[in-house]
Amino acid sequence: MIRREHGPRVAVVGGGVLGVSTAARLAERGARVTLLTEDGLASGASGRSLSWLNSFGRRSPEYHRLRLLGLDRYRTFCSRTGSAAYLVFDGGLGWAAAGQVEGHRSAFEHMRQVGYAAEWLSRDEVATRTPGVDVTAIPDEGAVFTPREGWVDLPSLIDQLAADVVARGGQVVTGAGRCEIVVARGAVTGVRTTAGGLWNVDAAVLATGSDVPRTVAQLGVEIPDATPIGLLVRTPPVGTRLRAVLNTPRVSVRPTPSGALVLDAAWSEQEVVLREDGTHEVEESTVDGLLREASAVLEGNPALTLESYGVGPKPVPGDGEPVLGALAEVPGYHVAFTHSGATLALIVGELLAEEIVTGEPSPLLAAFRPSRFCGGRRTA
Secondary structure, eight states: OOOOSSSOEEEEEOOSHHHHHHHHHHHHTTOEEEEEOSSSTTOSGGGGOOOEEOOOSOOOHHHHHHHHHHHHHHHHHTTSTTGGGTEEOOOEEEOOOTTOOHHHHHHHHHHHHTTOOOEEEOHHHHHHHSTTBOGGGSOTTOEEEETTOEEEOHHHHHHHHHHHHHHTTOEEEOSOOSEEEEEETTEEEEEEETTSOEEEOSEEEEOOTTHHHHHHHTTTBOOOBOOOEEEEEEOOOOOOOOOSEEEOSSOEEEEOTTSOEEEEOHHHHHTOEEOTTSOEEOOHHHHHHHHHHHHHHBTTOOOOOOOEEEEEEOOOBTTSSOEEEEOTTSTTEEEEEOSOHHHHHHHHHHHHHHHHHHOOOOGGGGGGOGGGSGGGOBOO
């Protein structure tokens, strides 16, 4: 293990992929890093993510560029020994409901205009290009194939990145309880946990998913929040040839390293019941419906059963764009709050670490600063 004697002292709060990626890059850049998480690694949104790696559809030029850089960093990461087991670039395939193809056609034309690899395939072409799909489920209009996309098993990636933190002299503290970034005299001075720990630091990164807006609101800083509930269903290992990520009108499906499948859908998330105590209830009919919809789009229509499911908040900023970087009014306080954390994780970790270590703002993050909301000023 490499022990650092110099470099800034930085605490990263959050054991999801954004936090662990940032901690790994900070350690690599020479910072003295402590990664703190309330529970275990990947115990939040990262543990229940479809983790489709993509820049599909329309978005701002700055966001599209950042996502492309995210994909590039994953392709570099593919060279690491063992990553092939949990990081796959076999493309994405999606289609619209019969007679409702306009949105897909518009997205396809936009992607072609900006140089994003996308192909419009007929049923017969799908059968020869991407295995494991029941082509009879595809409407007459066909489907969009995006060959440069992929998927990642985030818990496996997170374990690797956490090991990198330790190998480079950093510390990983799981089960720390609630973690509070301490602000004194207007600047970050430490992180305190309910388990009794206190770390004195020069800077801290808050990467706690949907908790980010609520946490910084206590400082009077506004970050609009549009976080919905996410539901990810997992099957046992299935005999399927599917390698690509499927995005269909009623279900999204991707394989896993074990040969199982994970499934989600917008309609199923809307059926989750929020109890008065803040926990979530998932009806058996919702899970059964997801399993049926997935079977209907897979070759051979296999009988799918439930192994487990994950339910909870799925981080989405209010304007849909990432919120990344330093809080203007609190020196040393940095945040990472975004949808598509899987796609962005490696590039965001790299850019945030560079900013913290060098003190130089990255132009690639200029459009995503927290200061775009209310001028980044305290609202109270």
